Structure formats: structure tokens, C-alpha cells
Amino acid sequence: MEIKKSDDRFIPLRKTDVIQACIEMDNLPKESVKQFQLLCQLIISTIHFEYHQSLEVLKDNYAPFDPNSDTQSIKVFSEDELKAKQKVFAKAFSQVLNAANFEKITEQDLRDALEEESLFKVRLFVEFNDFSEMVFYRRGEYPKTETVKKWWGLKKDTVTFTNYDKVAVYIKFKGKDYFEQHQKPISHFEPGSTIIKLFQNVPKADLEMLFPNSEVRMRTIDKAIIGGSAIAGGAVVLVTKLGASLVVLAGLFSFWLGLSDQSVTISSQQLVILGSGIGVLGGFIFKEWSKFKNRKLRFMKALSDNLYFKNLDNNAGVFHHLIDAAEEEECKEAILAYYFLDVDGPMTSGQLDTKVEAxxxxxxxxxxDFEISDAxxxxLRFGIVVKQNHYYHALPLVAAQEQLDSRWDSMFNC
Known part of the structure; x- marks a missing residue:
């Protein structure tokens, strides 16, 4: 199976596959394989414990802003306390995303997304003034090729675009006063709330569809199609259906405006003709309006269908995804760095970085782009690697196990 290439920090392998690949290199003596597996398990358990604490920090500080919370708060927080919690949460959330090897999406990337044509042919409008904070993160950036249909399926084109494996969204809405002042409707969110969302398989050109307040707007070509159809249909109705009614109306208006001295007497037959003409005109207008609304509904369905299959989780549920991803990345980095120091001997940071990437x-x-400094x-913090004269030395497997085991016991000492 071909694995897609990536130029970012994310290692697209499971930690268990990394451990197995290290063992399969046969650089470890057979009697050391079980010792290495046990050391990996101790590393995984240590990192898991640390990130459990990070998860609790995220949950505690996000709770006052969670729009989906099903628990009641026993304390009313002051404005200063809420600001402090928001600040702690934003910092902790950013740290977890960085540990999970997500990259921040720049403002230029967002502007490019709004200017580029959407792959599913829907134009969206986003009101950025509704937000007091807005940050997007992505992981796994790579080129992707798909076949798209054009001209009602009569033509197919192959397009290559930038795709993101995962996109995390952090948005804080402005307060209630802002929406009341601008007389803006509030339907799908709470003013002042903070929403967190996680998506998968998102084209860069479609980033705007991830905003919670995005609105479907007609493209110029769609307006032209509907307008052209309405004009052509109106001309046909005018000539074939409304001719007799227009003659009656023209006579009436000419007499009322003084353009003609000939009085107009409307017979019952002409009233029927006039009434049927009005009915035909009303039916035509309703039909064209329905076509416009149905086309817009199709666009909204296309948007909701895309989001349905791309959305992974929302708000507090996102933390569990990200914490798990951060643990995976931290474990893979630590295991790979220790393994190559153990089997190949002391190395500088640069040498080890080159070794792992190669x-x-x-x-x-x-x-x-292996995160050598983080690894x-x-x-060093775990005490299973020491630094001497710019060279890093790995403790032997048994000594490293004893060190991690001792460190684990000390975590629960009061």
C-alpha cells in the first residue's frame, strides 16, 4: 500500500506499527526485544498519565463556555474569572494541538480559501465580525486529485488541490450586546460561547464551509441560469398567455390617463380573460421563485452532506480526539529517538534528527519534519537519556526501565 508523503511534523503511522518496525530491523539482540517492548509500554503509560491531566485542564476551563454541556454549574463566575478561564483554556488547547503536530492555518490561507472556487460548487459568505476569536489548525497537508462533474454531468474534469487530513476549529462568538446592537438573528449558537470542531479530509479551497455562520450565496453563473430561464419563460407567457389580457389593460390605462377618448366597457368575457391572465402571471412568478428556492436548497444540501461526512466531533468531545492524537505523536517521537540512540550509540541532535528522517x-x-527537540x-525529562558535550546517550534498556518505573511510583507520592 502506498503511503502518502507529508512535509509536516505529523508521522502518519500508529505507535504500535512504529514499535514493530523498530523490532523488525533486527538491530536489537533477541533477548532485548521484550525489554524494548516493556520500555515502550512504560513510555506510553507515562505520557498517557501526563495527558490525562491535560485533558482535565481543558475540560475544567472550557466548562463555562460549553454550549452542549448537560451538567449544571454550582458556581457563578465573575467576568474576570471567565476571562482567566478562557485564557488558560486557549493556551492549553494550543499546546495540545502543537503536541499532536497540528499547524496553525494562516490568515492568508483563509483568504485564499474564500477567493478560490469551492470543489462542490457552492459559494459561501462568512461574517467574520461575529467572532471575537478565530483560529484554524490543520494536520496532514498533501496534494489530492479528484474527478469533478461539470455541465450537469456531461463533462468530467480532473482537478488537483491541496487537502488537509484533519482541521481543528476554535471560534469564540461575540457577546449578546453585539448581536442585539446590530439586530442580527441568533439561531444556531449562543452569544459569547466558544465552539470547538474537528473535521477530516477538507480541501483547502473549502475551508469557509467550516465556519458556523456560513451562508449559501448564489454564484454569478447560477443567477444567470435562473435569470435567463425566467426571461425566456416570461416572454413565452407574455406572447401566448397574456396577449388578450394586455389588450384589455392597455385600453383601460389609455382611457384613464387621457391618452384615448374611447371609453372601455369591460364585459364578463373580458373579466374572465383578465382574471385568467392575472392567474397565469401569478403562477409563472411562483414557479420561477420556487426554482430559485429549490436551487438554493440543493446547494444547502450539498453543504450539509459534505459537513456530515467530514465532521468528526464537536466541542468537549474534540478534546478526547486531540489528546489521543497528542499522545500518539509524543510516544512515536520518544520511542524513535530512544531506539536509534540505543542501537547506534551517542549522537548530536542534528545527527539523530537526520537519522530518524532518513x-x-x-x-x-x-x-x-521530525520533532527532534521535542523528542x-x-x-531528558524522563531521565532515560543524558546529554554530555552536545552528545545524547541513551541509558541501557534495563536501567531505563528502572528509571521510568521509579518515576512512575513517585507520581503518586503525597
Whole structure:
């Protein structure tokens, strides 16, 4: 199976596959394989415990802003306390995303998305003034090719575009006073609330559809199609259906405006003709309006269908996805860094970084910007790697196990 290449920090492998790939290189003596597996399990357990604490920080500080909360708060927070919680939450959320190797999407990327044509042919409008804070993060950026239909399915084109594996959205709405002052309707959100969303498989050109207040707008070509159809249909109705009614109306208006001295007497037959003409005109207007509304409804369905299959989780539920992703990345980085220091001996940070990136490219055909500083800082903090004269040395497997085991016991000491 071909694995897509990536130029970001994300390692698109499961940690269990990384451990197995290390074992399969046969650089470890057979009697050391079980020791290495046990050490990996200790690393995974240690990181899992640390991120459980991070999860609790996120949940506690997000609780006052969660629009989907099903629990009641026993405390009323002051404005200053809410601001402090928002600040702590934003910092912790950013740290988890960074640990999960997400990259911040720049304002220029968002502007490009709004200017580029959507892949599912829907034009969206976003009112950015509704937000007091707005940050997008992405992971797994790569080119993707798809076949799209044009001209009602008569033509097919192949398009290549930038795609994101995962996109996390962090948006805080402005307060109630803003929406009341601008007389803006509030339907799908609470003023002042903070929403968190996680999506998958998102084209860069379609980032605008992830905004909670995006509105479907007709494209110029759609307006032209509907307008052209209405003009052509109106001309046919005018000539074939309303001719007799227009003659009666023209005579009446000419007499009333003094353009003609000839009085007009409307017979019952002419009243029938006039009434039927009005009925035909009303039916035509209703038909064209229905066509406009139905076309817009089709666009809204296309938008909702896309979001339905791309949405992974919302608000507090996103934390569990991201914490798990952060744990996976932290474990893979620590395990790979320790493994190569253990089997290949002491190395500098640059040498180890090159070693791991070259192995990933050779073994899995993937280019990854390995987070060497993050990996080494974890191993130094765990005490299973030491630094001497710019070189990093891995403790032997048994000593590393004892060190992590001792560290684990000390976590619960009062």
C-alpha cells in the first residue's frame, strides 16, 4: 500500500506499527526485544498519565463556555474569572494541538480559501465580525486529485488541490450586546460561547464551509441560469398567455390617463380573460421563485452532506480526539529517538534528527519534519537519556526501565 508523503511534523503511522518496525530491523539482540517492548509500554503509560491531566485542564476551563454541556454549574463566575478561564483554556488547547503536530492555518490561507472556487460548487459568505476569536489548525497537508462533474454531468474534469487530513476549529462568538446592537438573528449558537470542531479530509479551497455562520450565496453563473430561464419563460407567457389580457389593460390605462377618448366597457368575457391572465402571471412568478428556492436548497444540501461526512466531533468531545492524537505523536517521537540512540550509540541532535528522517523516508517513503527537540526534551525529562558535550546517550534498556518505573511510583507520592 502506498503511503502518502507529508512535509509536516505529523508521522502518519500508529505507535504500535512504529514499535514493530523498530523490532523488525533486527538491530536489537533477541533477548532485548521484550525489554524494548516493556520500555515502550512504560513510555506510553507515562505520557498517557501526563495527558490525562491535560485533558482535565481543558475540560475544567472550557466548562463555562460549553454550549452542549448537560451538567449544571454550582458556581457563578465573575467576568474576570471567565476571562482567566478562557485564557488558560486557549493556551492549553494550543499546546495540545502543537503536541499532536497540528499547524496553525494562516490568515492568508483563509483568504485564499474564500477567493478560490469551492470543489462542490457552492459559494459561501462568512461574517467574520461575529467572532471575537478565530483560529484554524490543520494536520496532514498533501496534494489530492479528484474527478469533478461539470455541465450537469456531461463533462468530467480532473482537478488537483491541496487537502488537509484533519482541521481543528476554535471560534469564540461575540457577546449578546453585539448581536442585539446590530439586530442580527441568533439561531444556531449562543452569544459569547466558544465552539470547538474537528473535521477530516477538507480541501483547502473549502475551508469557509467550516465556519458556523456560513451562508449559501448564489454564484454569478447560477443567477444567470435562473435569470435567463425566467426571461425566456416570461416572454413565452407574455406572447401566448397574456396577449388578450394586455389588450384589455392597455385600453383601460389609455382611457384613464387621457391618452384615448374611447371609453372601455369591460364585459364578463373580458373579466374572465383578465382574471385568467392575472392567474397565469401569478403562477409563472411562483414557479420561477420556487426554482430559485429549490436551487438554493440543493446547494444547502450539498453543504450539509459534505459537513456530515467530514465532521468528526464537536466541542468537549474534540478534546478526547486531540489528546489521543497528542499522545500518539509524543510516544512515536520518544520511542524513535530512544531506539536509534540505543542501537547506534551517542549522537548530536542534528545527527539523530537526520537519522530518524532518513529511516522514515527509506522504510515508509514518507518525508517528515521530525520533532527532534521535542523528542529529546521528553527523554531528558524522563531521565532515560543524558546529554554530555552536545552528545545524547541513551541509558541501557534495563536501567531505563528502572528509571521510568521509579518515576512512575513517585507520581503518586503525597
Amino acid at each position: 529511516w522514515l523516508e527509506h522504510k515508509f517513503n514518507m518525508k517528515v 529529546l526534551s521528553k527523554l
